[in-house]
Amino acid sequence: MPDYPVIIAKTERLTMRAMEVKDAPEVYRYRNQPDVMIFQGWTPQSADEVKAYAESMNERAIAAAGHWYQVVLDYQGIIVGDVAFCIETEHEQQAELGIAIDTQYQKLGFAQEATRGLVDYLFTTHNLHRIHVSIDPQNHASRKLIERCGFRFEGHLKKAVWFKGQWCDDLILAILREEWQQQK
Numbered sequence: 329m330p331d332y333p334v335i336i337a338k339t340e341r342l343t344m345r346a347m348e349v350k351d352a353p354e355v356y357r358y359r360n361q362p363d364v365m366i367f368q369g370w371t372p373q374s375a376d377e378v379k380a381y382a383e384s385m386n387e388r389a390i391a392a393a394g395h396w397y398q399v400v401l402d403y404q405g406i407i408v409g410d411v412a413f414c415i416e417t418e419h420e421q422q423a424e425l426g427i428a429i430d431t432q433y434q435k436l437g438f439a440q441e442a443t444r445g446l447v448d449y450l451f452t453t454h455n456l457h458r459i460h461v462s463i464d465p466q467n468h469a470s471r472k473l474i475e476r477c478g479f480r481f482e483g484h485l486k487k488a489v490w491f492k493g494q495w496c497d498d499l500i501l502a503i504l505r506e507e508w509q510q511q512k
């Protein structure tokens with residue numbers, strides 16, 4: 329069991345720490361906002377589901393491949409959203425990244441700050457080689473954010489993801505370790 333809080337990174341305004349059981353009501357609330365859930369793979373059905381997930385994170389290593397690790401974004405004691413990463417099982421030097429910001433804290437630069445903080449953490453602490461993001465083509469805010477953080481567009485996959493009862497297109501954007509180092 330780790331000692332809480334597990335701080336992943338500190339940015340100019342945010343303390344990025346592992347999601348804990350106590351965060352469950354807040355995470356459940358903003359992840360169920362219509363504009364947040366629309367493109368999200370994980371929409372918890374209850375605060376208890378979030379609690380159970382936080383407990384399960386506690387039982388494994390931070391970089392356990394194949395499991396999403398949720399990191400909440402604490403701004404002066406307020407949870408403004410979360411970022412998450414999942415190390416790939418087949419290639420443990422690669423990871424996928426995700427992000428969700430409470431609608432009332434969007435368009436304030438928190439997403440950019442947190443994404444950069446997470447990418448920096450993953451490349452420096454976990455010695456990753458490549459990080460990618462999977463984005464719905466209609467999620468323009470997400471694509472703008474990810475490109476602003478230096479990710480390259482890699483491809484548009486047609487009907488490649490089974491999402492909410494139908495086959496959906498998927499955009500892949502990625503950044504390599506050397507690309508991140510060049511732009512730092």
Ligand SMILES: CC(C)(COP(=O)(O)OP(=O)(O)OC[C@H]1O[C@@H](n2cnc3c(N)ncnc32)[C@H](O)[C@@H]1OP(=O)(O)O)[C@@H](O)C(=O)NCCC(=O)NCCS
Nearest residue numbers: 363364367427428429434435436437438439440469470473
């Ligand atoms: C995708 C998502 C995280 C993007 O969040 P966001 O709030 O648009 O992104 P940022 O926090 O970086 O804010 C950027 C905007 O804030 C502005 N801004 C204001 N203050 C700023 C500051 N101090 N620093 C940087 N930007 C600032 C920027 O100019 C920018 O405006 P623009 O988009 O009009 O150009 C958000 O839309 C979201 O949570 N969506 C729902 C979940 C989701 O779809 N996640 C992605 C799944 S892949």
